[in-house]
Amino acid sequence: MIAAGGDGTVVGVANGLVHSRVPLGILPLGTGNDLARVLGIPLKLDKALALLVDDHAVIEVDALKVGDCYFFSNVSVGISPHMVDNTNSAQKKRFGRLAYLWTILKRLGSFRLEHYTLTIDGQSQQSRASEVLISNTTLLESLPHLFGPSETLNDGQLEVYLVMAHTVGGYLQLAWDLLRQPGQSAANLHHWTARHSIRIDADRHSRLVQADGEVIGHTPVEIQLVPKALHVIMPKTTVNETVLESSL
Helix, strand or coil, X not given: CEEEECHHHHHHHHHCCCCCCCCEEEEECCCCCHHXXXXXXXXXXXXXXXXXXXXXXXXXXXXXXXXXXXXXXXXXXXXXXXXXXXXXXXXXXXXXXXXXXXXXXXXXXXXXXXXXXXXXXXXXXXXXXXXXXXXXXXXXCECCECCCCHHXXXXXXXXXXXXXXXXXXXXXXXXXXXXXXXXCCCCCEEEEEECCXXXXXXXXXXXXXXXXXXXXXXXXXXXXXXXXXXXXXECHHHCCHHHCCEEC
């Protein structure tokens, strides 16, 4: 089955294929195309179409389950849901991914560190953060992979990132640390892994929640890991042999 569109369209089609052996083909026509980028799927339509008919690989990817819905890239609370909610279609069509950056820069001064309770695999802790990101891939493990290589999509764990930067200078320092030493510790960033579930509670006020580029509600939110939930088509050249399931 083929999903032609942005991340929201991909998620909608993919939810009908969870636990099925029918592979999902992606034609990335949206703004973010986060899953396609991690998988190495060409962003140009003609090349993405060629991938579906030429020799390719099929990988099994994990899912993040929230309620009855499955997501495949990330779930977050903090700045990014506001970025998604306040960037309209016209801006995204005109400026692409830069539209999100502009939305953040306009609102950056209004964000503060918020109090959260994070429950990771049953263990709770109090935290303060401007962003809590639950990701199916690692954050800048190695260049040029902003969200890690494709094999992290089925490693049986979720990455939990707590961002404590809340000023322009703090975010610039965080970006510099991640670019300078990919995969290493960075200022204003804490990192844990989860193998079963994560729950995010905002201690003072309910907060927006986004998943794969769409606002899905408010906190509290609980995310469950569903291993190897979906089969997805990707280029053979970008898949590690240890996670290659089959070729068509």
